[in-house]
Amino acid sequence: NAGVTQTPKFRVLKTGQSMTLLCAQDMNHEYMYWYRQDPGMGLRLIHYSVGEGTTAKGEVPDGYNVSRLKKQNFLLGLESAAPSQTSVYFCASRRTGTSNTGELFFGEGSRLTVL
Amino acid sequence: KQEVTQIPAALSVPEGENLVLNCSFTDSAIYNLQWFRQDPGKGLTSLLLIQSSQREQTSGRLNASLDKSSGRSTLYIAASQPGDSATYLCAGVDMDSNYQLIWGAGTKLIIKP
Numbered sequence: 001n002a003g004v005t006q007t008p009k010f011r012v013l014k015t016g017q018s019m020t021l022l023c024a025q026d027m028n029h030e031y032m033y034w035y036r037q038d039p040g041m042g043l044r045l046i047h048y049s050v051g052e053g054t055t056a057k058g059e060v061p062d063g064y065n066v067s068r069l070k071k072q073n074f075l076l077g078l079e080s081a082a083p084s085q086t087s088v089y090f091c092a093s094r095r096t097g098t099s100n101t102g103e104l105f106f107g108e109g110s111r112l113t114v115l
Numbered sequence: 116k117q118e119v120t121q122i123p124a125a126l127s128v129p130e131g132e133n134l135v136l137n138c139s140f141t142d143s144a145i146y147n148l149q150w151f152r153q154d155p156g157k158g159l160t161s162l163l164l165i166q167s168s169q170r171e172q173t174s175g176r177l178n179a180s181l182d183k184s185s186g187r188s189t190l191y192i193a194a195s196q197p198g199d200s201a202t203y204l205c206a207g208v209d210m211d212s213n214y215q216l217i218w219g220a221g222t223k224l225i226i227k228p
Contacts, residue, residue: 033216042220043204090158104149104206104216108158 002026006091006107013081013114021076021110023091029105031094032074033058034066036087037109043090049074081114088112117142117209121219129227132195136222138188138205146208148181148188152201153221159204162190195226 004025013019023032034046045058049068063085065077074093078085091107118141128134138148147166151159163172163179165188171180178191188205204221208214 043218045215048215092159103161103164105161106151106159 004091004093004105004107006089006110008110009108010111011113013078013112015082015114017081018077018079019081019112020078021089021091021112023074023076023093023107024072025074025091025093025105026072027093027095027105028071029093030071030096032068033092033104034064034074034076035090035092036060037090038087046076046089078112081112083114086112086114117144117207117212117217119205119207119217119219121203121205121222123222124220125223125225127225127227128195130195130197133191133193134195134224136190136192136203136224138190138207138219140186140188140207140217142209142211143183143186144210145181145183145186146210146214148179148205148207150177150179150188150190151204151206153204154201162203192224197226197228200224200226 007022030051033048035043037043044060046064047058047061047066049055052071055066067075089110092104094104120139122137149164150162153159165172165179165181176193181188202221202223205219206216209217
């Protein structure tokens with residue numbers, strides 16, 4: 001019973017490098033989210049998807065791109081990493097936006113450091 | 116714009132006490148509300164989900180209530196234990212923002228042995 005799986009769990013990048021974080025869920029959920037969590041800032045939504053092939057911007061989308069080519073996967077890309085993107089990134093999924101059973105499930109997080 | 120506030124920001128109590136964490140929102144257009152706990156360096160674990168048609172949910176020593184009319188949700192923890200020490204976050208699904216989740220900043224709870 002994997003739930004939501006994020007890879008990698010840790011990564012150190014140099015400024016200007018690119019990378020992709022992968023989120024995979026095995027619960028057939030429609031909605032998927034990428035958040036970042038910084039000390040004193042709480043959770044901030046980067047991008048989200050309401051279904052396969054769809055993506056939308058959240059609160060802090062600049063510097064990130066996402067893709068949802070398959071329903072079970074939601075990728076978060078950093079094209080040119082900056083120190084301000086040092087953070088812990090969380091992926092989450094839920095069944096639908098309005099379902100009464102729309103419980104949100106989280107991955108364990110990916111800790112990214114940009115030097 | 117919907118905002119979610121959690122009070123207190125931090126709480127330290129002796130083991131065995133019953134305690135209440137508060138979550139308030141500015142707009143009654145909350146569809147459902149979910150409580151999470153987060154341990155240091157870990158992800159978020161769902162504790163309770165109060166659906167739009169419900170007023171409360173219980174799981175073991177935890178009880179969460181939702182009063183949309185007053186814009187409040189409470190998480191009651193009975194007979195607290197040191198293992199309950201964590202940060203507790205609430206999140207509401209906001210009907211007025213395309214059913215997006217609106218997060219509180221969390222309450223850091225410390226249970227002293």
